[in-house]
Amino acid sequence: MNTVKFRDIRYILYAVFIWAGFMTVSKAEETHTFLRFDQLDGWQEDDHSRAFSAFLETCGDLDDPEWKAICALAKSRPMDQAASQSFFEMFFRPVLIEDGEPMLFTGYFEPELSGSRTRTGRFRFPVYSLPGDNGLRRLSRRQIEESGALQGRGLEICWVDDSVELFFLQIQGSGRIRLTNGDVLRVGYGGANGHEYRSVGQELIRRGVYNRHQVSAGVIANWVRRNPTAGAELLRHNGSFVYFRELRHVPSHKGPLGAMNRSVTTMRTLAVDRRYTPLGAPVWIEKDGNDPLRQLMIAQDTGSAIKGAQRADIFYGSGDLAGRAAGRVRDPGRMVVLLPINIAFELAPEEAL
Structure with missing residues (x-):
């Protein structure tokens, strides 16, 4: 886009939106509420430079001309x-x-597991890469684990304990595996079998084992270990199976790769439903609950369980501490997407101005 034209339109639209206050328009099941920055709770108190650094990590991969122009300025x-x-x-422009x-x-995190490049009595659970055969890719979790349909095909990246x-x-969807020789192997999402994701936590609630407020990743893990036979069946309730790929070129000081194939940032990366929130977009979050958060994040990841306009997964970092913090999060609030002004303007019909 011509630089002068972009600047002129930007200032005109910015003035229109500021004086308009906010407006709500609908399209199908979606509603878009245009807000001012002073309507974002805690906006003035956040460290926006941290979000800006995370934004730079992925903005260069955005193809839309509006995003490209903003990224060049950034x-x-x-x-x-x-x-x-x-x-x-x-x-x-903030858009709810x-x-x-x-x-x-x-919340989600990057776990760290113990593993081996070779199968042993201790390390016997395979981490599989994506099969080249479409029929094998679509096997259910039960078929893979019970029948061993993928064994002996050279798909094992390593084995964990x-x-x-x-x-x-x-x-x-990603993690670190500390090998027996001291090396750390990093794996990232390589594909899935296409089966529906089904929450095992929700299944425990449905069975009456736990109440909703009691369920966390740690609680589920402990229950499965206390009940090995029933626990294995519980995990197979989720037919979705994820394959991995070895990540050889991700610096150790950076986070794992997200859906944009770039490293995610602790407490600044958000996994979203890309049907509603464009990947790479800044997103203001107002998370309530026991550990409230008011800060600017960047939508850099997705997840099979992340479905809906007001649904998000916060990246808490790597390791056990991050895992415990992430596992406690199941909170209400709101998220507001920051869209380039011209793109936000296109969401509003002319009669709304």
Whole structure:
């Protein structure tokens, strides 16, 4: 887009939106509520420079001309906290996107497992890469685990010592595996079998084993270990099976790769439903609950359980501490997507202005 034209349109639209306050329009089941930045709870108190750094991690991969223009400006000079905040306020418009379902925040993390490049008596649970055969790819979790349909096909990346931790590695989609020789192997999402994701936590609630407020990843893991036969059946309730790929070029100081094939950032990356929230977009979150959060995140990941306009997964980091923190999160609130002003403007019909 021509630079002068982009600047002129940007200032005109920004003025229109600021004076308009906010408006709500609907399209099918979605509603879009346009907000001002002073309507975002805690906006002034956040460290926007951290979100700005996370934004730079993936903005160069965005193809839309509006996003490209904004990314070029973002990369043109370093920005401190004040400049980062001004950048987001100048080039974006907060849009509350809803589909009629209540907001739900959960957390995810990068687990660390113990493993071996060779199968042993201890390390006997395989981490599989994606089969080349479509028929094998579509096998259910039960078929893979009970019949051993993938064994002996050279698909094993390594073996780990805990089937429950392997199950949660599949839920998270990426992780670190500390090998017997001290090396750390990093694996990322390589594909899935296409079967529906079914929550084992919800199944325990349905059975009356636990109440909703009691369920967490740790509680599920402990129950499965106390009840090995019934536990294995519970895990197979989720027919979705995730394959992995070895990540050889991700620096150790960076997070795992997300859906944009770039490293995610602890407490600044959000997994979203890309049908409603474009990947790479800044997202303001207002998470309530025991550990409330008010901060700017970047939508850089997705997840099979993340469905809906007001549904998000917060990346809490790597290791056991991050896992425990992430496992406690199941909170209400709201998330507000920051869209480039021209893109936000296109959501509103002319009669709404």
